[in-house]
Every structure is written in structure tokens, then in C-alpha cells.
């Protein structure tokens with residue numbers, strides 16, 4: 001019989017309950033054995049239909065239950081570190097929804113923790129890397145079949161955002177996915193970030209720049225633009241056009257869905273199944289703690305750039321440790 005991975009899910013909110021349903025209904029060789037949420041009723045609702053799953057309000061108790069092999073973290077980003085560090089120290093493999101942590105200083109502590117353990121134990125939830133179209137572009141970059149990749153032009157459109165959404169969310173929650181996918185597609189680090197503003201939509205709450213254009217350069221010289229429009233009113237649309245020397249490849253153009261869950265449902269499924277398979281095989285291959293750290297550093301540059309539209313801000317990165325090379 002194939003081995004089953006026993007997973008504890010921390011946080012049974014929007015993303016956590018979506019992942020629990022995915023693990024229960026669509027993933028192979030996995031069993032949810034624990035759901036942890038400070039809101040016990042949410043955790044209870046999330047385990048419905050899962051034989052043998054237990055509810056906890058304290059995740060350390062779940063880790064000590066003897067019924068857990070790996071952990072999935074789906075609490076808000078500022079709470080990730082307090083789960084990650086103890087879980088890593090105890091040797092658990094972890095899938096951590098993005099962001100790894102909310103800033104590069106705390107993300108670096110996760111990198112250092114893995115370095116001292118000497119193994120990669122964390123995968124960060126950058127699901128676009130598991131989308132077929134992005135994988136096609138990445139394969140073309142690697143093979144060089146269309147010459148060098150010269151530029152990426154991306155679009156990120158949301159139907160609406162909550163009233164609490166600010167410029168910080170635009171960078172940390174929205175453009176963070178582009179920071180990661182640009183790093184993934186090019187295989188290079190983002191070196192500068194700039195934000196351009198212009199005529200603002202009347203649908204945007206006061207103080208929110210919408211639409212915005214985020215310009216980046218990579219350290220290999222690829223030019224990147226990301227057009228965001230988060231109060232479009234009509235749907236969710238994420239696309240990328242990759243300009244190679246002899247071909248242009250497109251991903252997601254003309255795809256409009258109600259939200260991100262529908263747009264990336266296959267990518268989420270592939271992401272989680274590959275994580276399960278990698279956990280069982282003993283080695284993680286998805287986006288790692290360095291990727292989480294680098295994305296946090298890009299976000300910090302993005303936040304400075306959005307505060308000073310038109311200014312090109314350098315992304316500051318520590319030296320990459322051997323473990324991630």
C-alpha cells in the first residue's frame with residue numbers, strides 16, 4: 001500500500017478550508033489528521049467528512065499528537081513565523097501559504113533556521129509556478145528555443161478589493177505574485193522596482209492608486225511591466241506576455257474568472273499534490289524559504305516605490321546561502 005502523508009492544517013479560514021477540501025477530495029496519498037484554529041467552530045466545520053481528523057486550538061498540541069507528518073500553514077502572514085520556527089525545529093515539512101512572513105528580516109530568520117538544520121523543510125504557496133502556461137514559458141526560457149527572454153508584460157486585474165485594502169496590500173498581496181513569477185520565469189533576481197501612477201479610477205477608495213504600473217528590472221536585464229487594476233468591477237484576470245528574440249508567448253490572455261480560486265484551481269491542485277509527493281519522497285522541490293525571503297525583499301522595495309512614484313528603488317538581498325544554490 002502507498003504511504004499516506006498525515007497533514008495538520010493551521011488556519012481554517014478562506015485558504016485553509018479550500019486546501020482542506022482539496023486534500024480531502026482530490027489529492028492522493030494524504031490524510032488530514034488535525035485542523036488547528038483559534039476559532040474552534042471553524043476547525044470543527046472544516047473536518048466534516050474526514051474520518052479520524054481532530055480539532056485543536058493550540059498547534060503545539062497537534063504537533064505532539066503523534067498523528068502528524070507535515071504541516072500546512074494558512075493563518076494570516078504575520079502569524080506564520082510562530083508556527084514555522086517550532087515546526088522546523090521539530091523537523092516537520094511545511095507548506096506555508098504566501099507570504100513566508102511579512103518582511104525580509106523575519107523571512108531571513110526562517111532561512112537561517114533551515115540553514116542551521118541543514119535541510120530545506122519549507123515550501124511557500126506561490127501557486128502560479130504550478131500553472132501549465134507559466135511552466136511552458138519557463139521551459140522556453142530554459143531551452144532557449146526562441147532566443148533570449150527580453151521582456152515580460154503582465155496584467156493583474158481584480159473585480160474589487162475590501163475597504164481595508166491599501167497600497168501596502170497592492171504590493172504585499174497582489175503584486176507579490178508577480179514578484180515571484182518574474183523570479184521563477186527568468187531564473188533571476190528582481191533588482192529594481194518602480195511604481196508609475198496616472199489618472200485614477202473613480203471606483204478606487206481615496207488614497208488607493210488604481211490603476212498602477214509597476215516596473216521592474218531583473219539582474220540579467222529583463223524588462224518587466226505589471227499593470228494592476230484592482231477595482232475593475234468585472235472580474236479577475238491575470239496574464240503575462242513573454243517577449244523572446246524570435247517569439248512572443250502568452251499566458252492567461254482573455255481568461256476572466258470571478259476570482260483567483262477559479263483561475264488557478266488546477267495550479268493549486270498541482271502545487272499541493274507535488275508537495276505531498278515530495279514530502280513522501282523526502283525532498284521538497286517547490287518555492288523555498290529563499291524564494292519567500294526574496295519576495296519579501298521585493299515587497300519592501302515595492303512599498304518604498306509606491307510611497308515615491310517614479311523613483312526606482314533597489315531590491316536589497318543578503319548573500320544567498322549554499323543550501324539554496
Ligand SMILES: NC(=O)c1ccc[n+]([C@@H]2O[C@H](COP(=O)([O-])OP(=O)(O)OC[C@H]3O[C@@H](n4cnc5c(N)ncnc54)[C@H](O)[C@@H]3O)[C@@H](O)[C@H]2O)c1
Pocket residue numbers: 010011012013014015016036037038039042057074075076077079097098099125126127260
Ligand atoms: N496563494 C494564494 O493565492 C492566496 C490567496 C489568499 C490568501 N493567501 C494566504 O493564505 C493565508 C490565509 O489567508 P485567508 O484569506 O485564508 O485568511 P482568513 O482570515 O480567511 O483565515 C485565517 C484563519 O486563521 C485563523 N487563525 C488566526 N490566528 C490563529 C492562530 N494563532 N492559530 C490558529 N488559527 C488562527 C483564523 O481564525 C482564520 O480561520 C494568508 O497568508 C494569505 O496571504 C494565499
